[in-house]
Amino acid sequence: MSELPPLVFQAPVADWGWQIAWFFWFVAIGGGLAVAYWQVRRAAVAFTVFVATALGLLLVFFHLGRWWNMPLVLWELIRAGEFNLGSWMFLGVIILTVHLLLGALAAYAHAEDVGIYPPFGDRVREMTEGALFRGVFAANGVLSVVYSGFLLTQAHGIPLWGTALIPILWLISSAVAAVAVLELFYVLGLVDERVSVAGMKLALGLDALKLIAVLAFLHVSLTAMSAAARAGAEELVSGSLAWLTWGGVIGLGLAVPILLAALMLRYGKSKGLIAVSAVSSLAGVLFLRASVLLAGAWEPLLG
């Protein structure tokens, strides 16, 4: 006799759903492009880091069920002088805030590229061109992405998220996203060809890595000790979220870009196809985050 143990998914209860997926997506772009900035010091990159990080922060802020209480929260934190440094979310907020500031600096430095000449522009530019700034910026970008994965691993209620594969998956897909954005920039004429061609090869490699990581994640989850992780993975592979996995993550996110890249490597580049490939990749990065979030469920207490 078998009766399915009651499975409670977190999304209807905790509401970590699409909004958080978008947030993660913006972090992925903001983080990935900060790394790219080491090499590609272009206005578009700097501005995108800033805007993506700002949008991400805004999204997560308004996802707070009690965002209007933030002033009081801050006041209480300062008053008590106690900060929960053990909380990834708290650390994350700091990392992202720093990232926003660094992004703002980078954007400031590139203001003259778009015809604005703010005060101290030269000095800021000088600083951002230095290895120190670029190193910190890149490192913080990596941290932001890693944080957004670790955040999930620390949500002990949701065993599907408990694997170290998630931060890795987040990192790889963040790189994918960054490369896709660069390709888009190329199509739009915002970066030059050299960057883009390197990007395409890189993208193919990253896609392969990402495919491996996604499959590894599904495999690990399907064979996990935890019933909730298994059930969540089943949901992703063959259940109500299968469309997201196969259509979104694998299809749009991986199959389409790989196919197009293969075509272009053989028959030559096409700006149109590059654009399609990049958008498709970026969508895949979003779907990946959404699918992992939506499949999260609590371990059934009655086995």
Next chain:
Amino acid sequence: MAKLDHAALGRRAALGGLTAAGAAAVLLAEGWADAAQLFTTGIPDRDTLNRAGFDLRHTSCLSCSALCGLTALVRLNPRPGERPFVLFGNQDPNHPQRGMCGRGATAAQTWDSPLRLRKPLKRIGPRGSGRFEEISWEQAFDEIAERMRALIAAHGIRALCFTGHIVIDMDEGQWLPLGLGAPNVIAHHSTCNTPGTVARRWVLGAPYAGPPTVDPDFEHARFILFPGRTLHAPIGHQFLLAKAKAKGAKVAFLNPAHPEAAFANGEWIPCRPGTDAAFLLGVAHVLVRDRLYDETFLRRHTNLPFLLKPDGKPLTEADLEEGGEATTFMVFDAKGAALTDHKDRAAEPALAHESEVELKDGTRVRVETAWNRLLRHLADYTPERAAAISDTRPEVIERIARTLAELRGVVDDTWYSARNGNDADAVLAVLLVNGLLGNFDRPGGLCFRTVPGLPPAISRAPDGTVRTILGGELKLPPPGRRLDQEMFPETNATFEAVVKSVVDGDAAYAIRGLFLIDATLFARDPNTRRIQEMLAKLDLVVVTDILHQEVCDWADYVLPSDWIIERSSLHTMIWSLAPAVARGTAVTDPPPGAEVRPLSWISFQILRRLYPDRAAALGWQPEFEDVNTFKRAFLAAIEERQIAALAQRWRLDPAWLREELLRKGYHRFGPITYGTVPYERAPPTPSGKVELYAFHPVLRGLRETGFPRHVEPDAYTLPSRADEFVLVSGKSPAGSSAVAGLAFSSQFLADNAVWMNPEDARRLGIRDGETVELSGLDTGWQARTRIRVTARVHRGVLFAYSYVGGHRQKLLSRLEGFDRLARGVNSHWFATARIDRTTGAAANNASVRVRKLA
């Protein structure tokens, strides 16, 4: 608010069992932190509470019909929008029926429920349409009286029928039918306890027929088998049982569905519906085979030593000699080695005996004791065969029999038993097993209740005279026999007789007007299509209720009644084996805007319009037009007189008794008494014994045998295909009753999906949560419902909680958040209205076909 008097706190007069914690819990529940402080220092007395603006009032719960003790904390001067009261169980551990269960807890939601009736309603659409206009009480009374006048003039008073459940059995429900001299007060029984009640009457006699009159002694029980009883009510019994369990008591439930109470370390014996008799006869077989019975009890206190003729009738003196008494039965005296009269005190009736006797007409017949016949009868019910019939296992039957004998256990004699049409045999079998165990009226056995002797407010003598406790007297002719008892002489009430008279016209006369005093009909009576047909055909339908039940949509007039927590109540604590009464104080006013009225006042208003003289004779006075005056001057006087009568009977000071009732909410007049029936007091059966072989139905020609036997359920077509099932129902302790079933929380806590066993689901390819279509094998009714695949129901059976599914009142679609009440099924859509001819019992189980939707 008044300041607290801390000096008074020192006095600490106990507040009737209410713990400080209990009171404070409730106060805090409603954000009454100020009042909650009262309890942090101890238990204050009532004066202190009152000065602080609060009161503590006891009441009884009527969320199901069990009337458990509740206690309310009341805010004396609530500000607008403040909840004026909060309810919780009476915390007195000695309370014989301490509340509160999940349904009781819904009372706070019922009081001001959006489904609460608030104004008299008059139908403006066709019956069933649910279209009403609000009218004044005056208009309602005038019009109803007018229509009744015409109806009575044309068809006589007998054309009016009054039906209801607990309220109609209480004083409140009696004023109108008795004042009118109406014969047809036909309550709910055939859908509830009729099989058990008739079986108990046959075996134990009329005073011990009603479900609460005989009950296991829960507190001292060692082992109880519950065939088809969930013990979800009265919940107070669970408290008693918890005490017994702490001392090692065990329980087992024989039931096609797993009752919630079985979660509490109970054994669940899944079975096929309608086979309880077979299972229990298998148990009896083992008891007899292994000599595990109480021989002395059987010889002395049962009619098993009585001699039977070959036709199954008892051998009487009238059989043997001219002028012999037909009520004198013959036994074989082992001492004198001769036949003797059963009243012969010197004789030692032999249990086993068989011989040939010469009847007065010279014929010779073989006679044998009922015991001998039992041995042969039980030979057919080996554990193997009983298990095969009931779809249980022989080892279980053997084990249950041994446990019953070793622990001196008891088999519960059922409450709700009207399920399959063959249920009287099940209860006869229950009584047979208990008889074999000899466990009557002993601690932990099947005991007889002692009543406190609360006099009714109004009563009718056999000659038709109606008297009130206040000295009112109304001479009326004898009302004559009830319509249902004309058709089913053994019944305690068979409402289907009314349906027959209206729908089929095959009755002595037809009912034309129906008063529903507290009855759901749709949740209560089988075969919804017939009920609808009846309601459509009647000349007049009046509903008095507290909630907008589905049946309201079919009424010409709907009259909003007050609820038990809004009126004071004095009633026998029906489920207490010890003599006890409960007294409830009105906890609260009706919810704001609700023009609800006491049933007795409603009754008088109708009566005084039709027969002013009768109303006056029963005590009505013009100033009672004011309902508060009526309550103060009339109802209060009745209660006063009743308390005085109780005090006199139990030699108590009436003032003290009144105070005690106010303080504790109840009074127990004495302990449970053991060893009375049948030891000191003979049961009023034909033989004066516990008739394990029921003489009455055999003598009346109603049955061939006085022993229980297994016959296949005949109230519905038995399933024969893989997709056919018996659909059974029963109550959820968390939310199903006619009242609690409509509570907001019940939508979640008493799931209205239909349960299916995983084996069956797999076979039919149905998954948990899937929607299927059910169609009644007999009624053809089709409905869609969600299936819950669960091991809590036996294979071949579907289960649905009663009262929680398939509500169809139109109002629901207009109420936000109550939409789930309309989902699920009402098992009565599929149930037939076949009545067991011998007992008059209906059957609520049904059979259905399940169709997977594409």
Next chain:
Amino acid sequence: MRLKPGEQPTRRLAHLWNEAACIGCAACVISCTATNNPEMLYRADEGRGGVASNIRRYEGVTAQGRPTLLLNQCAHCDEAPCMKTCPFGAVYRDENGLVRLDSRRCAGCRYCVTSCPYNARWVHPDTGLPMKCMGRGCLALVAAGQKPACVQACPANARDFGDLNDPESSVSRTLRTKRHRTLLPNSGAKPKYFIVEEV
């Protein structure tokens, strides 16, 4: 009162539910709402589609196929993950060993909700606060030295609440004498909601 890091609670209050005594009547479930969130009596916890109560009811079957019932609520874990993950320290332990919420510090991120291995929290639709046992009504009761509402509501004596640090408390005595367990013992949270297995 919020304990400082490293400070030990003076009492370790704990809940106990006897699965062998519980008859599944849900009086505790409804009383919990009535006591702690009366505003939710006519409103569902939409997240789970159920009664907005700090007690949740689960049904299942044992390995032997026997139907079982589980009532669950916050276990006031000694190593509470919800406390570790809350970014603003809104979740804290008090001097009674109870895991509490400082609503002033709560921004409603629901990290505590996803961090709880026991799925004990629900989100209030009006305030956005992560709700769980003990609610404000019960906290006030306990402060007054009394038992919480669910314990008092139970008609089957299936619930208790008391101090594990006091060897004479009824919970300590029960846990000494009766077989019991906690849920997901490997969660690392060190839960204090005890399920007693015999009457």
